[in-house]
Every structure is written in structure tokens, then in C-alpha cells.
Amino acid sequence: MSTKFGRLVSFVGxxxxxxxxxxxxxxxxxxxxxxxxxxxINQALHIALDSDPRSYVFGEDVSFGGVxxxxxxxxxxxxxxxxxxxxxxxxxIVGFGIGLAAMGNRAIAEIQFADYIFPAFDQIVNEAAKxxxxxxxxxxCGGLTIRTPYGAVGHGGHYHSQxxxxxxxxxxxxxxxxxxxxxxxKGLLLSCIRDPNPIVFFEPKWLYRLAVEEVxxxxxxxxxxxxxxxxxxxxxTLVGWGAQLSIMEQACLDAEKEGISCELIDLKxxxxxxxxxxxxxxxxxxxxxxxxxxxxxxxxxxxxxxxxVERCFSRLEAPVARICGLDTPFPLxxxxxxxxxxxxxxxxxxxxxxx
Amino acid sequence: MAWWFLQRSxxxxxxxxxxxxxxxxxxxxxxxxxxxxxxxLPHKNSPTLFCFSRHESTKADAQFELENDFxxxxxxxxxxxxxxxxxxxxxxxxxxxxxxxxxxxxxxxDDNGExxxxxxxxxxSKEMGVKMYSDMxxxxxxxxxxxxxxxxxxxxxxxxxxxxxxxxxxxxxxLAPDDIVLxxxxxxxVLLWRGFTLQQFVHQCFGxxxxxxxxxxxxxxxxxxxxxxxxxxxxxxxxxxxxVGAAYSLKxxxxxxxxxxxxxxxxxxxxxxxxxxxxAAVMDAPVIFICRNNGWAISTPVEEQxxxxxxxxxxxxxxxxxxxVDGNDVLAVYSAVHTAREIAIREKRPVLIEALTYxxxxxxTSDDSTKYRAIDEIxxxxxxxxxxxxxxxxxxxxxxxxxxxxxELRSSIRKQLIHAIEVAEKAQKPPLxxxxxxxxxxxxxxxxxxxRLLRKSIKKHxxxxxxxxxx
Numbered sequence: 015m016s017t018k019f020g021r022l023v024s025f026v027g028x029x030x031x032x033x034x035x036x037x038x039x040x041x042x043x044x045x046x047x048x049x050x051x052x053x054x055i056n057q058a059l060h061i062a063l064d065s066d067p068r069s070y071v072f073g074e075d076v077s078f079g080g081v082x083x084x085x086x087x088x089x090x091x092x093x094x095x096x097x098x099x100x101x102x103x104x105x106x107i108v109g110f111g112i113g114l115a116a117m118g119n120r121a122i123a124e125i126q127f128a129d130y131i132f133p134a135f136d137q138i139v140n141e142a143a144k145x146x147x148x149x150x151x152x153x154x155c156g157g158l159t160i161r162t163p164y165g166a167v168g169h170g171g172h173y174h175s176q177x178x179x180x181x182x183x184x185x186x187x188x189x190x191x192x193x194x195x196x197x198x199x200k201g202l203l204l205s206c207i208r209d210p211n212p213i214v215f216f217e218p219k220w221l222y223r224l225a226v227e228e229v230x231x232x233x234x235x236x237x238x239x240x241x242x243x244x245x246x247x248x249x250x251t252l253v254g255w256g257a258q259l260s261i262m263e264q265a266c267l268d269a270e271k272e273g274i275s276c277e278l279i280d281l282k283x284x285x286x287x288x289x290x291x292x293x294x295x296x297x298x299x300x301x302x303x304x305x306x307x308x309x310x311x312x313x314x315x316x317x318x319x320x321x322x323v324e325r326c327f328s329r330l331e332a333p334v335a336r337i338c339g340l341d342t343p344f345p346l347x348x349x350x351x352x353x354x355x356x357x358x359x360x361x362x363x364x365x366x367x368x369x
Numbered sequence: 370m371a372w373w374f375l376q377r378s379x380x381x382x383x384x385x386x387x388x389x390x391x392x393x394x395x396x397x398x399x400x401x402x403x404x405x406x407x408x409x410l411p412h413k414n415s416p417t418l419f420c421f422s423r424h425e426s427t428k429a430d431a432q433f434e435l436e437n438d439f440x441x442x443x444x445x446x447x448x449x450x451x452x453x454x455x456x457x458x459x460x461x462x463x464x465x466x467x468x469x470x471x472x473x474x475x476x477x478x479d480d481n482g483e484x485x486x487x488x489x490x491x492x493x494s495k496e497m498g499v500k501m502y503s504d505m506x507x508x509x510x511x512x513x514x515x516x517x518x519x520x521x522x523x524x525x526x527x528x529x530x531x532x533x534x535x536x537x538x539x540x541x542x543x544l545a546p547d548d549i550v551l552x553x554x555x556x557x558x559v560l561l562w563r564g565f566t567l568q569q570f571v572h573q574c575f576g577x578x579x580x581x582x583x584x585x586x587x588x589x590x591x592x593x594x595x596x597x598x599x600x601x602x603x604x605x606x607x608x609x610x611x612x613v614g615a616a617y618s619l620k621x622x623x624x625x626x627x628x629x630x631x632x633x634x635x636x637x638x639x640x641x642x643x644x645x646x647x648x649a650a651v652m653d654a655p656v657i658f659i660c661r662n663n664g665w666a667i668s669t670p671v672e673e674q675x676x677x678x679x680x681x682x683x684x685x686x687x688x689x690x691x692x693x694v695d696g697n698d699v700l701a702v703y704s705a706v707h708t709a710r711e712i713a714i715r716e717k718r719p720v721l722i723e724a725l726t727y728x729x730x731x732x733x734t735s736d737d738s739t740k741y742r743a744i745d746e747i748x749x750x751x752x753x754x755x756x757x758x759x760x761x762x763x764x765x766x767x768x769x770x771x772x773x774x775x776x777e778l779r780s781s782i783r784k785q786l787i788h789a790i791e792v793a794e795k796a797q798k799p800p801l802x803x804x805x806x807x808x809x810x811x812x813x814x815x816x817x818x819x820x821r822l823l824r825k826s827i828k829k830h831x832x833x834x835x836x837x838x839x840x
Contacts, residue, residue, distance in 0.1 A: 095621060100648065100651070101644075101647050101648060101651055103640075103643070103644045103647065103648070105610065105640055105641055105644050106610045106613075106641075106643075106644030106645070106647065106648045108610075109607065109609070109610025109611050109613070109614065109641060109644055109645070109648075110610050110611070110613050110614040110617070110644075110648050110652075111614060112610075112611045112614060113551070113610065113611035113612055113613060113614025113615040113616075113617075113618070113628070114614035114615070114617060114618050115614070116599070116611065116614070116615060117549070117614070117615050117618035117619070118618075119618055121614065133640065136604060136607065136641075137607060137610070137641075140602065140604045140607065141602060141604070141607050141611070144602065145600075146807050146808075146809075146810070147585060147807045147808055148582060148585060148586050148590070148592075148600050148602060149581070149582060149592045149594075149599075149600035150580070150581050150582040150583040150585065150592075150600075150803075150807065151583075151806070151807045152581055152582075152592055152593065152594040152600060153592065153594060153599060153600055154810070156810060186808050187808050187809070189809075210810040211809050211810055239813065239814075286809070286813035286814065286815050286816075287815075289814070289815075290814070
């Protein structure tokens with residue numbers, strides 16, 4: 015049986031990015047297959063291309079399968095006119111994708127690393143996000159989905175580790191979605207591709223090969239802007255997204271041993287986000303901890319924290335805790351110090367509960 | 370259809386086959402003969418730092434395509450490099466920054482509206498000629514009135530097309546209605562040509578409830594789905610890579626149409642210009658890039674914008690066909706765009722058109738261009754090189770147009786505009802709900818909440834808010 019995150023194929027506490035090929039174990043259920051996150055993404059792209067002839071997958075190196083192999087086999091099956099390499103130019107990739115999407119296509123663009131999305135920032139912020147609004151709904155580029163791997167992997171340093179989601183959460187008109195596991199990744203990605211709004215879809219690259227889960231083989235979608243309580247608890251609410259949730263889950267398990275009952279929520283969609291689910295949980299537990307890898311200052315945790323303080327102030331029994339990345343550039347050899355580890359979270363859970 | 374008249378054009382004088390991607394220029398395809406020619410001497414622009422006595426500069430009038438005319442040691446030896454074979458040379462010669470002679474500018478009509486001898490151009494019917502001229506007059510009249518209306522404080526902003534009427538109208542006339550236009554902001558003539566009404570222009574500038582953009586953008590940010598004219602955004606050159614995506618879609622759908630995008634000389638310095646040109650070349654996208662080189666990017670003259678010979682030469686480096694046209698010559702612009710369209714659609718490839726023109730007006734109503742450029746210069750372009758007057762002489766000479774028709778047209782358009790302005794001014798502002806709709810396809814809960822809170826505040830402090838926005 016898979017967990018809420020999928021099974022992790024190696025020790026979680028150590029962020030080692032496995033380079034082994036995808037784990038393919040025969041499905042134990044009918045129509046369900048054990049897949050890692052990379053293969054789940056690949057399957058979603060396969061379904062997207064297969065189910066809509068007006069869908070396209072493109073980006074740097076996607077033709078041969080991509081540097082993470084997420085687009086493996088797609089060009090062979092769907093042809094180089096629908097799955098293709100682009101020049102090495104992020105603003106070009108997104109600009110091209112906007113034009114393609116505006117003509118009624120599903121443009122699935124890959125930015126090779128989230129660290130390299132910034133040249134496309136103008137196209138995302140000033141163009142994609144405002145395309146519908148500025149035209150009075152005469153035009154839209156809702157068919158655009160920008161996939162990009164994000165987050166720490168243990169050896170990525172400054173430019174292969176960042177979590178830039180908060181920049182995009184400040185932009186009305188786009189949606190920001192981050193899956194936590196293979197099953198989630200497939201269902202959410204298909205929803206994003208088919209959603210009539212431009213979306214930035216951050217993929218936790220640490221989990222590409224590490225997280226394995228039973229994934230239904232059929233075409234299914236998971237709802238956007240709906241958070242999920244993935245662990246019930248009564249003493250404190252923990253909110254996170256993406257790869258960080260598996261670290262938080264470890265902290266929840268350890269806290270349980272000490273008699274603390276944690277409720278864990280996966281936000282999944284960061285904008286527009288599901289405040290109500292978090293609010294209901296905090297009204298129950300009276301305590302909130304938010305955790306993400308991105309630097310704490312100006313991170314999306316600040317938004318979650320402020321919103322919940324506004325809504326649940328009288329119910330809160332302790333200050334909201336934020337366990338996040340530190341306010342330094344992402345540091346190579348200091349990564350174990352920088353990241354929000356299980357024990358940092360565990361300590362914060364204990365001090366919040368004891369406050 | 371239009372190939373016959375290209376045969377005199379050096380730039381287009383070429384095979385119809387695709388150039389090899391690595392060789393970039395069509396004429397290099399058939400220069401194998403030049404490779405085997407006897408050693409040619411380097412021309413004047415070779416760096417003098419490495420000037421060897423046996424290589425004295427000779428011809429000052431080196432032709433444009435001699436730029437890459439290196440002498441090869443042995444035509445049998447070459448590197449089989451990814452992208453195509455490359456020959457060797459023992460000459461250490463740097464490619465000069467630009468040719469000694471600037472790329473000439475294609476024209477059909479001289480300054481007096483006379484057909485230039487031997488000119489090659491696409492024939493224009495009387496109906497087309499008159500419509501082009503009339504629309505230029507309408508555009509001029511619209512600009513004059515809107516500028517006045519802005520000065521009276523009735524609209525917040527405006528910018529004119531003065532001096533660039535020919536690029537606006539003639540390029541539009543050469544396109545088909547299903548060609549997708551991704552404009553910058555100084556091409557409303559294209560929309561006018563396609564049938565956007567004066568009233569629609571006025572509604573947009575007044576940001577009222579009839580504005581298709583629902584009052585959300587500054588004046589002049591027009592857009593019309595019905596007319597295949599994407600809504601304008603202020604950031605410069607962002608529409609270029611988007612045009613490539615649109616063009617790719619047209620190609621994949623097997624449509625006999627192309628995407629057309631506009632930018633100015635300043636826009637060519639943006640990264641998006643590079644992205645657009647390079648993507649278009651690599652994707653074999655049927656897109657026409659029309660660059661209005663009007664000499665000035667607000668106050669920055671072209672000498673401070675780039676050191677290349679304008680814009681047309683930039684296409685060469687990307688492997689894109691290009692032509693420089695006299696942007697104040699209606700027939701030249703029309704012919705070049707008409708032919709570019711044929712090339713783009715038939716051969717599935719991008720084309721770059723540099724139109725040399727001049728921004729006679731200020732950048733916008735927020736600008737006073739006499740602060741940074743000579744009045745004489747403006748006057749010269751306004752009078753001697755005026756594109757509307759030049760074309761008028763030609764249509765008059767054809768017997769297609771008279772002073773009487775001119776007077777009637779100008780007065781009729783003025784009346785129509787005055788009426789349209791009255792109507793637009795009286796029209797309601799868009800309702801408050803339009804502030805929240807269309808951010809997404811559906812209203813998300815955070816916007817629902819914010820709308821509710823805002824309405825509460827309006828109720829409490831009605832004087833804080835404009836009273837003319839329906840709630």
C-alpha cells in the first residue's frame with residue numbers, strides 16, 4: 015500500500031538524488047502500476063498528447079527525453095512536430111508557448127530547472143498572467159502549462175536547488191501547483207494542462223526517482239485549488255507542499271512518539287490557495303507550522319501565516335511557526351545546515367505545542 | 370505569383386530552396402563558385418591591427434555579400450561540423466562589424482510620388498490605392514483629434530502615428546484578414562484597415578463599458594479577436610516570440626496564413642527580439658517581423674541603440690531573409706509585405722522587414738521630443754518625406770483622387786469622430802465586477818472575498834471612490 019507520498023526508495027533524511035532508472039514493479043492492482051514521479055509525469059504527458067491532438071511538449075533537450083528523462087519516448091510516439099527541442103532561451107520558450115496557447119493549443123513548456131526560469135519572468139508576469147484580463151477575455155493563453163523541476167537535491171548548489179514559487183504567487187492571473195508524489199503529480203499535471211488558465215507547475219526533482227507509488231494507469235485528474243489533509247491530528251496543523259511534505263511527515267511520526275498529534279496538510283495549489291481547509295484545521299488544533307525550502311523572508315509561508323492569523327487569531331494558542339530555508343543563496347556544502355530538516359521541524363512542533 | 374519582380378532584387382535573387390541552416394544566407398548557397406575564385410583581397414573594413422603588407426585594402430565599394438567572401442586554401446578540405454561543412458582558410462581575417470556600404474532601401478515611388486525607373490512592385494488596383502490613401506487620411510485625422518482630446522484632458526494618454534502612416538496602412542493592406550497580427554502600439558492603422566470602427570477606437574481610449582478591454586488598460590491598447598489583432602501590451606518586444614508560437618500553430622493547422630508582428634528600432638535591443646528571431650528561424654515559422662525603424666526610441670537615437678547597419682542585417686545572423694524598405698513609400702511597403710507573406714506561407718519561413726520611417730510626432734502625449742531632437746529634422750520628415758503626401762501625388766496622378774474628395778473625406782471623418790467622442794464620453798464606465806472578472810476563467814474565492822470587502826468599503830466611504838463606475 016502506498017503512503018500519502020509514495021514510498022521513498024532510499025533514506026529520506028539524506029537528500030541524495032538517485033540516478034537509477036525508474037523503478038518499474040508490476041502493478042499489484044488492476045490498472046495500477048508502481049511508478050516513480052518522473053515516470054508519472056511522463057505518463058501524464060503521454061496521455062495529454064494522446065488525448066488532444068492540439069497539445070505540444072517543448073523545451074530545452076526535451077526531444078531526446080530531457081535531462082531528467084521526463085519526456086522519454088514522447089517524440090518517437092508523437093513526432094518531432096509536437097514534441098521538440100527549442101533554442102536555449104527561457105523567455106523564448108514561454109513567449110512561444112503563449113502564442114501557441116493563444117491559438118487554442120495546449121502548450122506544455124519545460125524550463126529545465128526552476129533556477130533558470132527568471133529570463134522568462136517578464137513573459138510569465140506581464141504577458142501570460144494578464145493575457146485574458148487585458149483583452150477583456152477576447153484572448154487567453156490558458157492552454158499554457160510551464161513545467162519546471164525545483165528544489166534541493168543534495169548537490170545542486172546555487173543554481174540547481176532553488177524553490178522560486180513565491181515570486182509567482184505574487185502574480186494574479188497564473189496558478190502555481192506543486193505535487194508531492196507520483197500519483198499526485200500525474201493527476202495534478204493533467205488538470206493543469208487542461209485548466210483554462212496559465213499555470214506554473216513545479217516538480218520536486220528530488221522525488222523524480224526517489225518517490226515510488228501505485229499510480230492508476232488511466233487518465234485521471236485531481237482538483238486544483240483544493241488542499242488535502244494527508245494526516246489527521248489534533249494538537250498542531252502543519253502546512254507544506256511538494257518534497258518538503260515528506261520531511262514534515264517524518265517530523266509528525268517522531269512527534270507522535272512523544273505524544274503530539276499532528277495534522278498535515280498538502281496545499282498542492284499555492285495560488286489561488288485553499289484557505290478554508292487550513293482555517294478549519296487550525297480552528298481545530300489551535301496551532302500552525304508552515305515549512306518550505308525557499309528562504310523564509312517573503313516566502314509563501316508568510317502569506318499562509320498572515321492569512322491564518324487574520325482568520326483564526328482568537329483560536330491560536332501559540333505564534334505561527336515557520337521552518338524554512340535560510341535567507342542566504344542556496345549554499346552547496348552548507349545545504350544540510352540551510353534546509354528545513356526534520357529535527358528543526360520537530361523542535362518547532364514541540365515548542366509550539368508547549369508554548 | 371510575385372516571383373517575377375524579384376528577379377532584379379539582389380537580396381531576394383536566389384534559389385527557392387531552403388538555405389542550409391549553418392550557412393545562414395540564401396546567396397551563400399550558390400557561392401560555391403566564389404569559393405573557388407582566385408584569392409580576393411580583403412576589403413577596407415578588415416581590422417588594420419593585423420594588416421599585412423600583401424593584403425592592402427582596395428575596393429571601398431565592397432558589396433554587402435562580400436562580407437563573408439573569405440578565400441579558402443583547399444576546397445577539398447573542410448570540417449564536417451554539426452550543422453554543415455565548413456571550409457578552411459589560412460587568412461586570419463576578422464569579419465568586420467558592418468559592410469562599408471549600407472544595405473540599400475527598396476523603394477517604388479520617389480519623393481514626388483513618381484514611379485522610380487525600373488521599379489518592381491506589386492500592382493495596386495484603383496480600389497486598393499484609394500482605400501490605402503483614404504485610410505491614411507483617416508488615421509491622420511484620428512491622430513490629430515485624439516491628440517487634441519488628450520490635451521483637453523478628456524482622455525489620459527495618447528500617441529500618434531504621424532509619419533508612419535504608410536507602414537501602418539500599406540502593411541495591413543498587403544495581408545489577408547486571417548493573418549494573425551501581434552502588434553506593438555504604433556500600428557492601429559492595421560486594425561483600422563481591418564474594419565475596427567472609429568467608435569471602437571474612441572471607446573477604448575475613453576475606457577468605457579463598450580471598450581472590448583473593459584477599461585482595464587491605458588488608451589491605445591487596442592485588441593480585437595474578430596479582427597485577428599492581439600491585444601496590445603506595453604512591454605516592448607514581448608509579442609515577438611509569441612508571434613512565432615502563433616505562426617507555428619498556423620503551420621501545424623495547415624492554414625494558408627501567417628503571423629505578423631511589429632516592433633520599433635528600440636525593440637530590437639530587447640532579449641525578446643533575439644528570442645523571436647531565433648525561434649522563428651529554428652522552427653521554420655511563417656511569421657513576418659516588421660520593424661518600424663523610425664530613428665528614435667523615445668529620446669534615444671539609433672546611434673545609441675545599436676552599431677549594426679540598422680535592423681535588416683540582424684536577420685542574416687539568424688538565418689532569416691530580410692529586406693530594407695522605404696517605410697514612407699506605400700507601394701514599397703505594400704510590395705515587400707505582400708511578397709514576404711508569399712514567402713512565409715509558401716516556404717514556411719520567417720521574413721524580416723525593416724521599414725525606414727520617422728516618428729514625426731512625440732513619443733506620446735507625455736513626451737516633448739523637441740527637447741532631444743532638432744526641429745529642422747522633424748520638419749524635414751513632416752514635409753519633404755511625408756508618406757501621405759507622397760502617395761497622394763501618385764493616386765492623384767492616376768486620376769483616382771481629387772481635392773474635392775479629399776475635402777469631403779476629411780470633413781466627414783472629423784464629423785464622425787466628433788460624434789463618436791460625444792457618444793463615448795456619455796457612455797458609462799465598465800461595472801465594478803469587471804475589475805474582478807477575467808483574472809482567471811472563473812472567480813476564485815480570494816477575489817470573491819476581496820470584492821465583498823471592497824463593496825463594504827464603498828458603502829461606508831462612497832466619496833472615496835469614483836461615482837461614475839456602476840456598482
